[in-house]
Amino acid sequence: MKGILVAVSPEGIIGKDNSIPWHYSADLKRFKRLTLGKTVIMGRRTWESLPVKPLPDRRNIVITQSSLDDVECFSSIDDALATCEGDVWFIGGAGIYQEALGKADIIDMTLVPDNVSGEGCVRFPTIGNEWDAGPIEALETDGNLKHQTYTRRV
Numbered sequence: 001m002k003g004i005l006v007a008v009s010p011e012g013i014i015g016k017d018n019s020i021p022w023h024y025s026a027d028l029k030r031f032k033r034l035t036l037g038k039t040v041i042m043g044r045r046t047w048e049s050l051p052v053k054p055l056p057d058r059r060n061i062v063i064t065q066s067s068l069d070d071v072e073c074f075s076s077i078d079d080a081l082a083t084c085e086g087d088v089w090f091i092g093g094a095g096i097y098q099e100a101l102g103k104a105d106i107i108d109m110t111l112v113p114d115n116v117s118g119e120g121c122v123r124f125p126t127i128g129n130e131w132d133a134g135p136i137e138a139l140e141t142d143g144n145l146k147h148q149t150y151t152r153r154v
Contacts, residue, residue: 001087004100005034007110008124015093017120018049026142027110031091034108038087041080041100046092047071059084063096077103098125107131107150110139 007027008014015021036057044064047053054060054071061072061080074080077099081088090100101107107127127133131150139145 001106002081002100002104003087003089003106003108004097004104005031005089005091005108006097006124007112009112009114009116011116011121012123013116013121014097014124015049015122016116016118018045020049021116022112022114024110024112024142024145026139026145027112029141030110030139035089035091038089039084040089040091041077041096042091043093043096044068046096094122094125101125101128105152109148109150111136111146111148113144 006014007020007022009022013021035055039059039061040055041061041063044062044066047060047062047064047068059072061074061084062068063075063077063080064073065075067073072080074083077096081103090096090104127150130153132153134149134151136146136148139147
């Protein structure tokens with residue numbers, strides 16, 4: 001399985017000023033539960049924004065044109081995927097998500113209620129008609145958060 005794991009605002013914002021502009025422990029716990037023991041692929045700016053590096057108990061891969069200490073780096077998603085076995089999660093940022101839309105099987109999206117605007121905002125790419133949207137459901141552990149899964153059409 002190759003999946004996109006993302007949280008978005010009602011405006012489709014995924015980040016602002018190289019950070020996530022909200023904090024929901026239920027979403028973070030869900031992220032951890034889904035990614036533990038898996039491979040996570042991210043861009044350099046996402047890597048740099050992590051409060052703890054590398055994410056523990058996961059294979060961390062950064063897509064970048066330069067080398068970084070203490071993490072596996074590849075210059076392309078395809079090169080990284082060629083080394084992966086098992087489940088892979090694409091965890092950001094926008095450029096990684098854009099390319100991953102053509103490679104992923106599912107999009108696992110948390111819908112946060114926070115309205116975010118202004119300069120420095122980064123949007124999730126447009127989801128095309130090659131995806132089927134599942135129902136929007138409340139997260140069991142936090143009724144303020146909603147969840148939606150998209151699956152690639154066969």
